[in-house]
Amino acid sequence: MTELRPATGASRRTAPAAPCPRNAQRAGRQRRVQGPDRQLRPDPGQPRLPALCRRSEARRRGRRTLRGPAAAALAGLIAAAPAAQEPASQEPAFRAGVDLVSLNVTVTDPNSRYVTDIDVDRFQVYEDGALQDITFFTRTQLPIALSLLMDTSASMTEKMETAQQAAIGFAERLRAEDMASVIDFDSRVEIRQGFTGSVDDLATAIRRTSAGGSTSLYNAIYISLKELTKIATTPAGDIRRQAIIVLSDGEDTSSLVDFDEVLELAKRSDTVIYSIGLRSRDIRTRRGFREADFVLRQLAQETGGRAFFPQRVDDLAAIYGQISDELSSQYTLGYSSKNPLRDGQWRRLVVRIDQPNVAARTKQGYYAPTMN
Numbered sequence: 001m002t003e004l005r006p007a008t009g010a011s012r013r014t015a016p017a018a019p020c021p022r023n024a025q026r027a028g029r030q031r032r033v034q035g036p037d038r039q040l041r042p043d044p045g046q047p048r049l050p051a052l053c054r055r056s057e058a059r060r061r062g063r064r065t066l067r068g069p070a071a072a073a074l075a076g077l078i079a080a081a082p083a084a085q086e087p088a089s090q091e092p093a094f095r096a097g098v099d100l101v102s103l104n105v106t107v108t109d110p111n112s113r114y115v116t117d118i119d120v121d122r123f124q125v126y127e128d129g130a131l132q133d134i135t136f137f138t139r140t141q142l143p144i145a146l147s148l149l150m151d152t153s154a155s156m157t158e159k160m161e162t163a164q165q166a167a168i169g170f171a172e173r174l175r176a177e178d179m180a181s182v183i184d185f186d187s188r189v190e191i192r193q194g195f196t197g198s199v200d201d202l203a204t205a206i207r208r209t210s211a212g213g214s215t216s217l218y219n220a221i222y223i224s225l226k227e228l229t230k231i232a233t234t235p236a237g238d239i240r241r242q243a244i245i246v247l248s249d250g251e252d253t254s255s256l257v258d259f260d261e262v263l264e265l266a267k268r269s270d271t272v273i274y275s276i277g278l279r280s281r282d283i284r285t286r287r288g289f290r291e292a293d294f295v296l297r298q299l300a301q302e303t304g305g306r307a308f309f310p311q312r313v314d315d316l317a318a319i320y321g322q323i324s325d326e327l328s329s330q331y332t333l334g335y336s337s338k339n340p341l342r343d344g345q346w347r348r349l350v351v352r353i354d355q356p357n358v359a360a361r362t363k364q365g366y367y368a369p370t371m372n
Contacts, residue, residue: 099369101127102136102239104272104304105331105351105362114329115358123360126350127337136334143177144241144327145195145231147224148202150209151248152184157211159278159313163247164206166316170245171202173324179240181227182206185220186213187254195231217248217292218255218262221273221299225265232270241332242271243305245323247316249278251292259295266303267346268367274305274323278313304363337368344370 103125107115120137148167156163167182174180174197182193182205193205221244228242252259266273275296293309300307306326308319339347345368351360 099336101132101335101337101366102270103333103349103351103362104241105333105360106304106326106329107331107353107358107360110357114325116329116331118331118353118355118358122354123331123333124352124354125333125335126352127339127347129348130338132335132338134333134335136332138332141175141328141330142239142241142332143175143179144243145179145228146243146245146327147181147183147228148206149220149224149244149246149248150182150184150206151186151215151217151246151250152209152211152213153186153215153250153253154212155215155249159249160209160211162313163316164209166320167206167247168203169317170320170324171199171206173321174199174202179231181224182209183220183224184209185216186211187216188213189216189220189223191223191227195227214254215248215250215252216255217246217252217295218257218259221246221262222255222257222265225262225269225271228271229269239332239334241327241330242269243274243327244271245274245276245320246296246299247276247278248292248296252295263298263302266299267363267365269303270363271303272305272363273299273303274326275300275307276316276319277307277309278316279309279311302364304361339368342369342371344368 105123107118109115116139120134123134123137125132125134148171150163150167152160171180176197179195179197180193180202181191181195182202184190184192192208193201196202224244224246228244232240232242277292277296296309297307299305306323308322310316310319333351337347346365347368348365349363351362353360
């Protein structure tokens with residue numbers, strides 16, 4: 001079992017009571033517009049949350065990067081993670097290539113039901129407004145590797161048993177060729193179970209989780225994204241879908257990395273993030289959840305996933321079931337970009353369906369390759 005503990009003396013971060021100054025909000029938006037993802041502007045009408053504004057203003061004066069003990073702690077955790085147990089692959093080949101862009105696309109009707117019978121000639125993929133030629137298409141579900149992230153902070157004490165049963169129910173729906181890991185996080189991050197296809201091992205790891213401590217949400221997502229890169233393909237070189245399902249009931253209070261660093265890493269990955277934010281009925285805790293709400297929504301939106309905010313812990317089983325159904329209803333598309341530049345710039349993606357009353361959802365973009 002691998003774990004990460006915050007550096008000695010690390011302070012807890014909480015959202016301030018008053019909104020941040022207007023110039024801090026403006027600085028945060030300007031930094032995003034003029035950054036490497038200048039073509040993916042945030043919604044100017046969406047308010048910046050107090051804690052996020054405060055950190056954005058601080059980074060405008062000098063961005064914090066991981067150094068010394070913090071960087072070493074994260075690197076040590078990632079290096080120490082257990083090796084994945086690789087199942088035999090029997091899926092059709094979808095080979096990884098240097099310039100191959102792969103997309104997992106979810107299509108729904110106006111009633112949010114999944115539509116799974118659309119032919120390839122109905123799909124249109126646009127990269128920075130330019131129509132691309134689809135070279136790979138399948139409705140057959142490719143193998144998936146996913147991480148189950150569970151918040152085990154002290155506030156989850158009364159919810160743990162129900163959350164565990166819901167997560168086990170999800171694991172039981174995985175196919176033989178799929179792999180999953182179990183990571184819990186409170187004041188530290190623990191990889192309870194490395195990637196495996198064994199439902200029994202996953203269930204055992206989930207049952208071992210227990211509540212206590214603060215919330216290292218960003219650390220957990222950061223580590224999970226790094227771990228998923230190690231098994232992005234099968235031993236035969238076929239592409240494996242990647243996903244993270246993160247359950248949390250509040251804001252991050254003790255991570256060594258910040259939200260912008262985690263979001264940037266997520267955008268550079270091929271991982272879809274599904275977030276579940278358990279909302280508290282206690283009015284005293286709702287202010288902190290405003291930041292968590294923004295964070296969970298943003299991670300899901302950027303990567304093509306979904307964010308859920310149930311009011312009751314008893315709703316978790318149904319939500320895990322919805323995520324399982326979506327993963328079983330996706331299309332996989334692949335294309336080689338018509339843009340020959342290897343400039344490392346952000347490229348915006350849009351998938352449209354030439355069919356009425358359906359909508360497609362996928363990640364919002366990717367970073368172009370660079371000259372090595």
